[in-house]
Amino acid sequence: MKRLLALSTAIALGASGAMADTKIGMITTLSGGGAGLGIDVRDGFMLAIAQAGRDDVEVVIEDDQRKPDIAVQLADKMIQSEKVDIMTGIIWSNLAMAVVPSAVNQGVFYLSPNAGPSALAGKGCHENYFNVAWQNDNLHEAAGAYANGTGYENSFILAPNYPAGKDALTGYKRFFEGEIANEIYTQLGQTDYAAEIAQIRASGADSVFFFLPGGMGISFLKQYADSGVDLPVVGPAFSFDQGILQAVGGAALGVVNTSQWSKDIDNATNAAFVESFAAEYGRLPSLYASQGFDTANLILSALDKASADDAGAFRDALRAADFDSTRGDFAFGPNNHPVQTIYAREVIQEGDVFTNKTLGVALANHSDAYAGNCNM
Amino acid sequence: MSTILILEQVLNGLQFGIMLFLMAAGLTLIFGVMGLINLAHGSLYMVGAFAAAAVAGATGSFLLALAAALAAAAVAGAIIEIVVIRRLYRAAHLDQVLATFALILIFSEGTRWVFGSFPLFLDVPSYLSGPVTLPGGIQYPLYRLALIAVGLAVAVFLWWLTARTRIGIQIRAGENDREMIAALGVDISRLYTLVFALGAALAGLAGALVGAIQSVQVGMGEPVLILAFVVIVIGGIGSIKGAFIGAVLVGLTDTLGGIFLPELFKLFMEPGAATQTGSALASMAVYILMSLVLIWRPTGLFGARA
The missing domain is CATH 3.40.50.2300 (Response regulator)
Incomplete structure (x- = not known):
């Protein structure tokens, strides 16, 4: 498992080149029960990164095994030793609750491609936390x-x-x-x-x-x-x-x-996404894959406007949600959760x-x- | 709460218990005869379900799928007995737990490597699908009745095997005194491989039968394994009869507890809180049953030794 992870990380490194300016840490579930969801999010995300063809973005991928304690360890490692600018990937709400509040308080941006617990949408909302999927309800x-x-x-x-x-x-x-x-x-x-x-x-x-x-x-x-x-x-x-x-x-x-997504939603982005995902991975995309794909494209659209080091400008660029979503219209509400x-x-x-x-x-x-x- | 609903729930409990028996029978044989704690028993259940799903997908025949499940789990069992388990008989229980836990991880990731991360499809055959109407007007799925029948047939077969055949005598003798039957010229290592493969085949059969109405996915065996351990502790380690009685008790307790405890609490609590408390207590019910049995009989219902 370790070796497989190292390999996927190495592939991500190889694809993006060593001179990365922006480092994205992805913690998701790739083994154990529910691995299918994490794999879909990862594949959708990496498809968008590959299609962008940028060599200044590096993605580090780690497997949380659906265990909160492991997710917390991985997050600490990514923030402290890998020095990531942006984090994403968590599937399960209980893991998100363990990782997200401390990550955003350390100045990292977190974009959720799936979990949307109510605690992070209301009182616990944060300017650096964006949900690109949905609020749980x-x-x-x-x-x-x-x-x-x-x-x-x-x-x-x-x-x-x-x-x-x-x-x-x-x-x-x-x-x-x-x-x-x-x-x-x-x-x-x-x-x-x-x-x-x-x-x-x-x-x-x-x-x-x-x-x-x-x-x-x-x-x-x-x-x-x-x-x-x-x-x-x-x-x-x-x-x-x-x-x-x-x-x-x-x-x-x-x-x-x-x-919020279906493979027959009629827009050019979605049609291209469904076709390229099927061609790349040999299976039809799921809603999780579309969420990973949209998350990556949102990040890329914001990076076009501002560097992640310039937190204020980058946050505004994220909030603008100026990207072509597979869902058609997409905008953020006041709590950085989707209005869709x-x-x-x-x-x-x-x-x-x-x-x-x-x-x-x-x-x-x-x-x-x-x-x-x-x-x- | 109508009589029909209660009878239907009793059937559900019985069916659940009988599937647990298929798991527990193998586990208790292996524990009783070899003194081995086999945590990987749940993996053999998973192997059976995956083999069945693969063969059913390729041939469309449910009977071939069941045969494949039996064969695949028995072969997997024989291989791990010869390669790994054989080295553990003299080891401490903790070493056995560690090694068989490693086997769980190896089987899970191996299965994912071969079949991928997504659940497989295995369905009830058309001739067993749909409900039948029982006397009294109970509508009950035919497949679940078939599961009860298969489980009872296996129970009879195991009774016959242990009580009426030469192999059975050797198994029972091995339970009591393994040095003595080795001294009497029984090839003990061959007997162990056979018992292990038999236990594995039963787990594989359970996996395939249950896989048709549940989801065939990596890690499906572990929740069942925990209950199977509860069953053999209640029934008494090493006893097939105990495993049967224990499994039916656990099946009925779990199913009926889940239905009636929330209803019971509704008599004197407001509905929302009653559902919460009742559900919480229902998930503890089998463990409470286990504690009560152990207080009453520390070796389990039919156990010869602790």
Whole structure:
């Protein structure tokens, strides 16, 4: 593993040359459970760096193994001995909470390509912390809004018992106007949902909302499809991204999910991104890859205007978000979190490949509920 | 809470317990016969699931996939027994834990190297998919009923193997006095390889069967491994019967606890807090069960020695 990391770092070094002016430290999850997400973020990010063809940007990549203590050690090393200017890459909210506050207080810029815990969007916001993905609640809020539009009146909702799971149910309930038939917190990492599915069957709900990222969602959907319960399901894109859809298979067909990105969003940047990502890595990009790609392009756009050493000018350049996003329009709100459109997508099959098709807008130009608490 | 829901949950608990038994049976045999703590048992579960997913993807046949899972896990088990485990029988338990933990890391990264980081697809075969209606109007997935049947068949097979065959006599003798049966001319190292491969094959079978309704991904074995250890501690180390009873107890406790404890707390708490407290207590339920059993019988329900 060490050697592999050293190798990827060496490749990054080789690609960017030894005379780098700007050093970017990426800490992400490349091994253990959930490595697929980190790999997608890294690949999307490095694709943008490679396409820019700049030799003054150096990227150092390290694997946090999804462990907060390791992420903290890596961050200390990057800030103190590698002297990075910008950090990025963390996937999980609990790791972000361990790393981001201390990093930005040491004067480093942090751009989140995924995690968006509410604590960093409200009171804990910071002028050097930018979120390029979403605030954690956003996609769930959009799912609630979509459920209203579809006429669902009684939802059964479930999520794992950890901070992002609570953010998810809070987000859904914030926008959903119907009743909640039952609210269940499952164990994090749970693989068998027979008991919950039996409760859904007995609940009398007319729809199911769930947030079960990664393998948990695969298990739930397969078991749900096999159970004979046929209530419609809505959820955030995390259980329906390109990386795991193939493992869910036909069980996900027709499920509506909410995402700020989809591979069929119609703009030139996105089309070029999807094509070049597939050509480079031999697989379709996921929303995580698009977030990595956008993060890198945001950094590059700011570097065109100012050096990262000139913190004030560089911060203003980041805040301007003057780059071509794969999502189309992209702007930062007052707490440096995105104001963006969130779409409803449906899982479809194209040939042998399961993927998503955009149905329409779930929430237009959506900000987050915590921006008001942020005083920068 | 209707009777149908309760019966359905009992079936769910039973099915979960029987899958745990497939894991625990191998673990308890290996621990009982060889005195070896094998943390890598969960990796063999993963090997079975990946082999099944690969073969099902290539051939489309679920039965071939199960055969592949059995074979791959048994071969992987035999290889690690011969290459690594054999050197550990005389070592302290801590050395065994260290070495088999290293095996977990090697298997996980090796699997990622071969199959990539993304979960694989393995689905229930069409002839076992969908629900059936049981007497009393319970709708229950056919596949889960099949899992219960397969698990019971394996339990009967293991009982027959240990109680009625020559190999079984040797296994039981090896548990009691390994020097003596070596002195009687039994090739003890061959017996150990065989037991290890058998335990591995059972883990691989469980991985493949469960993989079809869960996700086939790196690291899938470790959560099951922890519960399997709880099962063999409850059942008594080395006892197949204990593993069976323990597994069903743990399966039922875990499933029914998760449903009824929050409901119970709702009787005298407000719903939000009741769900939180109930869920928290439910995740502890199997460990509380384990402590109670150990207070009552320190060697486990059917254990001969501590």
